[in-house]
Amino acid sequence: MKIGIYGGTFNPPHLGHIAAARAVFELLGLDLLFLIPAGLPPHKSMPAGSPTPAQRLEMTRLAGEQLGLDGKVKTLDIELHREGRSFTSDTLAQLKARYPEDELWLLMGTDMFLTLQAWHEPGEILSLAGIAAFGRTEEDTEELFAAQRDYLYKTYPQARIFTLTVPGVVDVSSTELREALAGGEGAGLLAPAVYGYILREGLYNTNADLKHLPLSHLRPVALSYLKHRRIPHVLGTEQEAIRLAERYGADVEKARVAALLHDCTKRLGMEEQLMLCKQYGIRLDELERQALKLLHAKTGAAIARDVFGVDDEIYSAIWYHTTGHAGMTKLEKIIYLADYIEPSRNFPGVDKLRKVCYEDLDKGLLLGLEMTIEEMTAMGNPVHHATVEARDALKG
Ligand code: ATP
Secondary structure (H helix, E strand, O other), rough: OEHHHHEEEOOOHHHHHHHHHHHHHHHOOEEEEEEEEEEOOOOOOOOOOOOOHHHHHHHHHHHOOOOOHHEEEEEOOOOOOOOOOOOOOHHHHHHHHHHEEEEEEEEEEEEHHHHHHHHOHHHHHHHHHEEEOOOOOOOOHHHHHHHHHHHHHHOOOOEEEEEEEEEEEOOOHHHHHHHHOOOOOHHHHOOHHHHHHHHHHHHOOOOOOOHHHHHHHHHHHHOOOOOOOHHHHHHHHHHHHHHHHHHOOOOHHHHHHHHOOOOOOOOHHHHHHHHHHOOOOOOOOOOOOHHHHHHHHHHHHHHHHHHHHHHHHHHHHHHHOOOOOOOOHHHHHHHHHHHOOOOOOOOOOHHHHHHHHHHOOOHHHHHHHHHHHHHHOOOOOOOOOHHHHHHHHHHH
């Protein structure tokens, strides 16, 4: 197996890192890529006001997800837990012990490659891993790399070096980005979920007021809560909610906010869900205590209100988006259905449901509720009483 190892301060990880990682992954044919945020970097001191190691770890994980390689990219915290200064040679030795049969490749940009001989134990590094070096700007030419490559080969005969050009190289550094972010700029140089996380955590003096976020900022913040594969669903729900709100004369802005936040706790496990229920005083019935799917609607509504200050209308649209209930408001119906029929949904009957939803909102809702009840019953799953009551109320 070929394993790539990409270390950095990742303060924050940006599109330059992502473009380089993607290029190496493809060109070297890696099977696995580890992103490793450095603990105490030997090369540079951390600027004051930097995020905590845990926050850098989470930003790096979110940036890694942007690569869309699923389980082939993993973010490791091995340097963050290490006592004292963090050296690449120690990290490589640790990984070599874990993967003795595999080929390790260390990824690095121009600045790191040109100073490799000055690192701690460069000979050890070059024995343990091949070097995949790439330019950080269009000006980082092959001649620049060639001289260093020749020098390293002469000095360290065991060296294996692969130099490459990153297609669509993104000329940015984390230092520049931190300054830009403090001035309200830089979003375009980050993966959306990383930018959202920065706003949410108030990093780099962004000072966003989470309770009054414009939609352009709320969207990346909402994405930062999601598993990467759920992003198309949430963006699709936003689009569907806009269309339904326009069709039925509802408040489009509220529909968008509810759609963006409706799954904000979906990725949490049972234990975390139950902790949130306790924290927000959410009372659960027997069925809800066992069904994760039912809990996320309630905890999501609680977070939407507590963190983002949504009003009661949006709160209840999120709260009821999974079960529905008797006597739903227009916004509740819109979010329930937008979640159900958004463009990335693909199940038997979805086209008919879509059609009915745009002919008559209540008929669409009734059909959606009936389909849910039918499906749950066929699978042998209990149906929540609120869903049955919603259907019965509509049937009159
Ligand atoms: P700083 O501004 O603090 O120097 P940085 O942008 O270089 O930060 P690091 O986390 O220190 O980010 O870099 C980690 C690795 O990514 C290094 O090997 C570096 O050369 C490489 N790298 C950084 N920026 C880019 C970029 N825009 N394109 C390609 N590689 C990059």
